[in-house]
Amino acid sequence: MTLIHHTDTRRTETPSGVMTTLASPTQGDTGQALWHVRIHPGIAGPVHTIDAEQIWTVLTGQLTIALDDTTIAAAEGDTVVLRANATRQVVAGDDGFTAIVTGPAGSRARTPGSDEAVVPPWIA
Numbered sequence: 001m002t003l004i005h006h007t008d009t010r011r012t013e014t015p016s017g018v019m020t021t022l023a024s025p026t027q028g029d030t031g032q033a034l035w036h037v038r039i040h041p042g043i044a045g046p047v048h049t050i051d052a053e054q055i056w057t058v059l060t061g062q063l064t065i066a067l068d069d070t071t072i073a074a075a076e077g078d079t080v081v082l083r084a085n086a087t088r089q090v091v092a093g094d095d096g097f098t099a100i101v102t103g104p105a106g107s108r109a110r111t112p113g114s115d116e117a118v119v120p121p122w123i124a
Contacts, residue, residue, distance in 0.1 A: 061097030
């Protein structure tokens with residue numbers, strides 16, 4: 001069993017918002033990653049893919065996710081399962097949103113037209 005104290009979480013700030021890593025291989029020797037997302041009001045994240053399934057549970061606010069040819073609206077209390085390799089873009093509602101997200105540790109993100117896939121720091 002591993003205990004990860006609040007003071008040991010890792011905060012990553014991007015132009016879109018703040019991701020706080022709660023558990024990952026570099027914090028607790030786990031095969032899963034768990035992080036808290038806070039996205040600023042009206043912000044659209046980058047269009048990208050992730051090579052693994054992710055599960056997002058909205059804690060506050062609302063968001064829309066363009067997922068391939070579908071648009072999903074989610075609000076407080078909703079959970080969205082995003083399939084691996086789907087092209088996605090997350091857009092915050094007028095008040096922004098917070099969510100808890102989990103997925104396999106080491107998952108790689110890729111933007112359209114890029115040959116390079118990277119592990120986002122909140123998943124590492």
